[in-house]
Amino acid sequence: MSTSIKVALAMPEDVAAGIFPPRVLDALDSGADLLSREPMTEFTSPQSLALLAEAEALITGWGTAMIDAAVLDAAPNLRYILHSAGTVKYHVGEACWERGIQVSTAADANSVPVAEYTVAMVILANKRVLQVGRKVHAQRTMVHAEAEFPSLGNYNKRVGIIGASKIGRHVMRLLAQYELEVVLADPFVSDAEATALGASKVTLEELCATSDVVSLHAPSLPSTRNMINAELIAGFKSGATFINTARGEIVDQDALLARIQRGDLYAVLDVTTPWDLPPDSGLFTHPNVLLTPHMAGSLGTELERMAMSTVAEAHRLGRGEPLKFRLPPEQRGLTA
Numbered sequence: 001m002s003t004s005i006k007v008a009l010a011m012p013e014d015v016a017a018g019i020f021p022p023r024v025l026d027a028l029d030s031g032a033d034l035l036s037r038e039p040m041t042e043f044t045s046p047q048s049l050a051l052l053a054e055a056e057a058l059i060t061g062w063g064t065a066m067i068d069a070a071v072l073d074a075a076p077n078l079r080y081i082l083h084s085a086g087t088v089k090y091h092v093g094e095a096c097w098e099r100g101i102q103v104s105t106a107a108d109a110n111s112v113p114v115a116e117y118t119v120a121m122v123i124l125a126n127k128r129v130l131q132v133g134r135k136v137h138a139q140r141t142m143v144h145a146e147a148e149f150p151s152l153g154n155y156n157k158r159v160g161i162i163g164a165s166k167i168g169r170h171v172m173r174l175l176a177q178y179e180l181e182v183v184l185a186d187p188f189v190s191d192a193e194a195t196a197l198g199a200s201k202v203t204l205e206e207l208c209a210t211s212d213v214v215s216l217h218a219p220s221l222p223s224t225r226n227m228i229n230a231e232l233i234a235g236f237k238s239g240a241t242f243i244n245t246a247r248g249e250i251v252d253q254d255a256l257l258a259r260i261q262r263g264d265l266y267a268v269l270d271v272t273t274p275w276d277l278p279p280d281s282g283l284f285t286h287p288n289v290l291l292t293p294h295m296a297g298s299l300g301t302e303l304e305r306m307a308m309s310t311v312a313e314a315h316r317l318g319r320g321e322p323l324k325f326r327l328p329p330e331q332r333g334l335t336a
Helices: 013-019 022-029 046-054 069-073 094-098 107-127 129-139 166-175 191-196 204-210 230-234 253-260 300-318 329-334
Strands: 006-010 057-060 080-083 102-104 158-162 181-185 213-216 241-244 266-269 289-291
Touching: 006 046, 013 300, 022 300, 057 300, 069 094, 080 300, 107 129, 107 166, 107 213, 107 241, 107 266, 107 300, 129 266, 158 166, 158 204, 166 181, 181 204, 204 230, 230 253, 253 266
Parallel strands: 006 057, 057 080, 080 102, 158 181, 158 213, 213 241, 241 266, 266 289
Antiparallel strands: none
């Protein structure tokens, strides 16, 4: 039996415009009672307080204001927070968990483009496409790729995945179609579970020392800060490629740059610390580094995937069904 659930948007206007264009709002409104097409950018104005008084679910996005006890006091009917992106740590306050608010995220949807980016970079890295391409441009002539990199190719190369997160798991699923050896380092995954994911479980030290490509998919937590430390970086296999689509602070960036400057390590970095590097950073100028501006995650047309995942959650609630992508309270500390 279908019931209507009262939903309000809570996020900056530019975020709402990008993720929830009119066609997506039309889809949302078809199975939920959308109280307003204008998002709440704060929770204190008379207009926001009127929406909060009615809302049973808030749809949030990047940049949503903190939902704390004061906000919840103004929202007596609120039971759900449906986040249209990944992490909720910056806007879902402790009071939400204490009061039993159910939280859903679009992290699964957002994992798709990150995994696609990662797999593309793995294949290009093993094929030495980026290095050969630079030589072609610099020399302005075709080069003998195999003479330059005799070990290029993807067949039987070892790819190390650090962290069986949602993204890490999706990367492993995509890599299964290639003739690669996949290894996984994650203290929370058993040997049997790693095998089911298509990987062999190894220690972090072994992974870093033996993998042709190392891809980081761990969350940014106090316990993971500088997890990829100078000792691990020094132990990277000569000629390996390090890919980071997670967070810059998980890596000792100074040690990484020092190793890159030795000339036998390559890096594909979609994230750094700080987000905006100083103009004189050696990461900008070293030919062994590819920097991209935090673009592995959902952008452009990919935003609609996250939006429609959130719309589907609202519709489930309207049909009296449970959330599909509920974030268990005990896992909130393990999210990125």
